[in-house]
Amino acid sequence: MLGIIFTELADYGIDKVGLTNWNRAMAELQLPSQGAYTTGQRYDDGEAMRVFNWLGETTGQSVRLLFNEFGYRLFDTLRQRTLGNYMIDSDFVRFLKHIDKTTHDKVRSYFPDSSPPDFKVTDTEGGLVMHYRSDRKLCFLAEGLIQSSADFYQTDIQLVHDVCMHQGADHCEITVLIHD
C-alpha cells in the first residue's frame, strides 16, 4: 500500500504505545523498511499486519479494535493529504455511493501505484450495504473509515457486519444503518 498509510500507521503506533515502545517494536520486528516510511513510496502490506499483531499483543486489545481506531484517524489524513476537496460530496449517502467510482477511481489515476479495494454499494431498508472485496481483507479498517466519514458528515450510524471474509465468506457486507 501507499506510504501515506504507513506514515499514518507509525504516528498511530507512537500515539498508542509511546515512542520508546514503538522503537522497541521496530527493533523486534526487523521490518524490511525498519519503520522508516516516506509518504510517496510503497510498502509491503505484510509490514502493516505485523505491526497490528504486535500492537494487539502489547496492548491486549483486539486487532479489529485497533484497525477501527486507525481507520478512524486515517480518514482525516486521506481527506486532507490526497484528494483534498475532490472527495467532498453533499451528504454522507452520496459520499458512500461514490467511494468506488469517484473517490477511489481518482486515487487510482493520481497514484498509479495504488490499488484501492473494490466496493459495490446497494440500498437496503434504512441504509446502504457496502460490498467489500480485497485480498487484503481490511474490512475492519473500512469500518473505521466509514465511522469517521459519518462523523465528518454529522450522520448518526450503526454498522452491521455479518457477512465477513474473516468468517469464511468470499467478500464482506458492511451494512450502514442511518439514523435520522
Ligand code: HEM
Ligand atoms: C468510507 C470511506 C472509505 C472507505 C470505506 C475506504 C476503504 C479503504 C480500504 C479498506 C482500503 C485498504 C486497501 C484494501 O482494502 O485493499 C483503502 C485504501 C485507500 N483509500 Fe480508501 N476508503 C474510504 C475513503 C477514502 C478517501 C476519502 C480517500 C481519499 C481522499 C481514500 C483513499 C485511499 C487510498 C489512497 C488508499 C490506499 C491504496 C493503496 O495504497 O493501494 N479512501 N480504502
Ligand SMILES: [Zn+2]
Ligand atoms: Zn469483513
